[in-house]
Amino acid sequence: MSEAPHIFGVHNEGPFNTDPGDYVYDILALVHAQLNQFDVTPSSRVVRSLQAVDRRVQTKGFRRSALDAIFDVVCIEHYETEERYRRVRERATRWFGQDRAKRLLTERIEILESWKGRDARMAPDAFLIDAENKTIVCYEVEDTHPLNPNSIGAYANAWYTLEYVYWDLHLIAYDIYGHPKVIVFPHAELVARRLRMRGSRAKGES
Numbered sequence: 027m028s029e030a031p032h033i034f035g036v037h038n039e040g041p042f043n044t045d046p047g048d049y050v051y052d053i054l055a056l057v058h059a060q061l062n063q064f065d066v067t068p069s070s071r072v073v074r075s076l077q078a079v080d081r082r083v084q085t086k087g088f089r090r091s092a093l094d095a096i097f098d099v100v101c102i103e104h105y106e107t108e109e110r111y112r113r114v115r116e117r118a119t120r121w122f123g124q125d126r127a128k129r130l131l132t133e134r135i136e137i138l139e140s141w142k143g144r145d146a147r148m149a150p151d152a153f154l155i156d157a158e159n160k161t162i163v164c165y166e167v168e169d170t171h172p173l174n175p176n177s178i179g180a181y182a183n184a185w186y187t188l189e190y191v192y193w194d195l196h197l198i199a200y201d202i203y204g205h206p207k208v209i210v211f212p213h214a215e216l217v218a219r220r221l222r223m224r225g226s227r228a229k230g231e232s
Contacts, residue, residue: 046196049163050206051079057204068202069167073152082154089146095155104135145187161194185211
């Protein structure tokens with residue numbers, strides 16, 4: 027990086043799988059090179075630049091991709107051993123078929139149901155799944171809809187769920203010129219919560 031990214035929150039010092047800085051890319055030059063492409067939106071310039079740097083960056087199917095990434099890990103934890111989980115899944119697949127068996131397991135295991143039904147409702151502009159290092163990275167481009175205390179709170183819900191199963195979630199925002207900002211959990215969520223409470227009190231007093 028030519029300059030350090032802005033940090034919202036403070037650096038984590040706990041035992042995490044990866045450092046969010048490992049997924050912050052210097053894309054200033056790549057974004058600038060697209061400025062004469064008037065048929066491309068500012069957000070698309072940033073996303074295309076990220077994809078040019080790392081082919082793992084995706085834009086579609088976040089909820090399904092994230093669920094697929096953590097599915098086996100969570101199921102093995104739930105059934106205590108990999109062998110027992112495999113037996114359960116194979117039996118369910120024989121009875122119901124592969125897709126329905128996976129849906130039934132998702133509904134039965136609280137963490138998966140929570141992730142699918144509540145904690146993965148955000149739609150990042152781009153994302154990256156590093157399964158080898160048990161890490162999900164979400165990228166937001168702060169163009170017409172910048173991050174706010176509510177959206178940071180939504181990401182925090184996802185962070186807490188993944189942290190429970192020993193996965194990392196990193197949230198990295200870029201402005202339309204390609205300058206990065208790292209939102210560090212859980213510290214950012216505490217700040218966002220105070221701001222939401224302050225806003226609620228202000229509305230109640232008005």
